[in-house]
Amino acid sequence: MKLPPKRLAVGGRIDRSRPVEFAFDGKKLHGFHGDTLASALLANDVALVGRSFKYHRPRGIFSAGPEEPNALVTLGTGGRREPNLPATTLELADGIVAQSQNRWPSLAFDIQSVNGLFSPFLSAGFYYKTFMGPTRRAWMFYEHFIRKAAGLGRAGTDPDPDRYEVRYAFCDVAVIGGGPAGLSAARAAASAGARVALIEQDFLFGGQLLSERPDGSAAIWLNTIEAELRAFETVSLMPRTAAFGIYDGGVIGLVQRRGDAGTEESGEPRQVFTILRARSIVFAAGAMERPLVFPDNDRPGIMLASAARAYLNRFAVLPGRRVIVATTNDGAWRTAFDLATAGAEVTVADLRRAPAP
Incomplete structure (x- = not known):
């Protein structure tokens, strides 16, 4: 089997002798035993995995664990349909069917992304002011449409066949x-x-x-x-x-x-x-990396340094060929060194005056 675009030929904790076929938004893709859904998507160069709740901004894989805020998918069909699952925690298995959420008609072309043009008028809690008419009946009318626009994934309605x-x-x-x-x-x-x-x-x-x-x-x-x-x-x-x-x-x-x-x-x-x-x-639940805060830090292609290192060393996935690592501590330098060793072109932006990794 030909390796996916971003999969390394060696390394990682995956079993290359056990290929796995799965589907994402109707497209058949391949991974290996030991992958998560997120690592397999990254290996297949799938950068866009979802849309944000309100403005439908493009979302990519941000972390490698249960803290994932972006890559929430619907898993299964029929009675096994389960929404809002982090792709970073889903163990890849043969025959898995996953779908992106909160988009129409497709993930790449989402009509509701036009909401971003009206962001100055759609601040947090805007509906409690904008849609409050002179009578309660006005709110009841608007509420019907607001509720339809809310939420991410949709739960299944068929009987669950599992035990x-x-x-x-x-x-x-x-x-x-x-x-x-x-x-x-x-x-x-x-x-x-x-x-x-x-x-x-x-x-x-x-x-x-x-x-x-x-x-x-x-x-x-x-x-x-x-x-x-x-x-x-x-x-x-x-x-x-x-x-x-x-x-x-x-x-x-x-x-x-x-x-x-x-x-x-x-x-x-x-x-x-x-x-x-x-x-x-x-x-002994461990710790999570704290992300840097800056405009557009939610876009596809931006992820935690610890996540990039996990995908590289655990799943043998090179997140990118040209990488900028922004950090305030020595921890991210290990990510930079490993990425460079794997063949990536790495630039490190360290906010400290005199970093000594």
Whole structure:
């Protein structure tokens, strides 16, 4: 199979021996096992993935994790239709059908983008002033059209063919986050004889270590500690699992995604809701990069430095051939060095007076 335009021939944590076919807005594309929907779209040189809520401005992939504000897609068709999912968190599987949202008639040509011309008159909460007529009946008339224009994706109306489960679990120590801190905490607790549940929203453990080069010391450490944890009978590894709430008595609410291409044939549940009761809870949820604020920082082609490094080192995707890295700290310099090593032409704009990376 011919590699997509921005896919590197070597590197990354993807399995090039297992190609995956998927569809985005009706167009068939290809990725590999280990991709997310976002990384596969970037590899296929798909820059425009959505439109903004009010002005329908073009939106591109901005991050590489659950903090993604732009690349929200509708996944599936019929009863499996699920809107407003971050493409950065969706594990690529064969047969996935995804659609962009909040555009008409197409993503590239969205008629409602004309709203941007009237932005001075469409400030936040404008409808509470502009459309308030002398009577309540005037607002009821305008509200009908405003509600139709609101929202992003549309939920499915057909019966859901998949199966879902509710489970109950217990442990001594629940570790939320499967990065280096969470992995270390889980190993320490398991070594002391505790029953441990390691919870990670990604389909791979490692957190920020996944953004390091897969042939370096970080990868060796990650593989070693993960093998150690799998050897413990008292450790439950829970990838693809989001902890959405903590309640009295050490109760944690968890949702685990099992498959997004449909699980009707296999009989496996599509999602599992777990009520986990833990004696102790360790928070190791990591951190998110804070973006720079400047005009038009929401346009396609602009992404976090940490995201660019993740797509390069984890997914073997070169985000661009000519890259400007703007930073205020040493962290983004690692992105610049890795991009340059991969063949990109890189310019670094460091706001500090005397950077010393």
